Amino acid sequence: MSDHSTPAPTRGGLAPRLTLLLVVALFVVPILVAWWYARIAPPGEGTHLVNHGLFIEPPLDIRHDDDMAPLREFTLAPGEWAMLYFTDGACEEACNEAAGLLDAIRTVIGRDATRVRIAAVADSAPQGGTTPPHFFAAPAVRARLAAAAGTAAGGLAPPTGVLFLDWRGQIMMFFPDLSDPAGIKADLKRLLRGSRTS
Incomplete structure (x- = not known):
């Protein structure tokens, strides 16, 4: 009896890492953009987005x-x-x-x-x-x-x-x-x- 079972192919490479990176970026980028507008954006920029006066x-x-x-x-x-x-x-x-x-x-x-x-x-x-x-x-x-x-x-x-x-x-x-x-x-x-x- 010979056991000729071959190991299951492993999914390696770049695709899983890229997917994980994309998912993380999807959540982190909006937070960074909001932080930038709240802390770093120059005063007066965007003041006419809502107000007319x-x-x-x-x-x-x-x-x-x-x-x-x-x-x-x-x-x-x-x-x-x-x-x-x-x-x-x-x-x-x-x-x-x-x-x-x-x-x-x-x-x-x-x-x-x-x-x-x-x-x-x-x-x-x-x-x-x-x-x-x-x-x-x-x-x-x-x-x-x-x-x-x-x-x-x-x-x-x-x-x-x-x-x-x-x-x-x-x-x-x-x-x-x-x-x-x-x-x-x-x-x-x-x-x-x-x-x-x-």
Whole structure:
């Protein structure tokens, strides 16, 4: 009796190792990419992936800024936001149109519209014209808002713009103009959803 059993062929070579390496890479590479974006990616890169406006960093705190004293009269309840339109010079027709557009944006927000207030800030009131319901003729406030907006935009202080003010007295986002009302609405809805108190 002879036992002529041959050993079973072994699977050797490169294929199993390559498969194992591919499986490990499938799990490790996404973790490394996420770590790179969180730790190494330069600040500001990808900031426009979700937001349409520009963040003001650090936020402008009107409670601790003497130039902003007139805005402290504009009180907001917890969870409320204000859209502040600022313009240099007097609050003329363009100022009123901007306030009207912001009011239209607020209206289409839906059920959270009651949590949004609108104000306009200019150097002076118009001569004999009308002004938005919440209007501040305060050149120092307007200049301070424009300076904060200029910092967010990385340049000179713009003559006009829209800023978001939260209930804690923090001005934290800037829109250089009103050419993207859908973007303003999207950012506002996101902020309202994130700050809902009940």
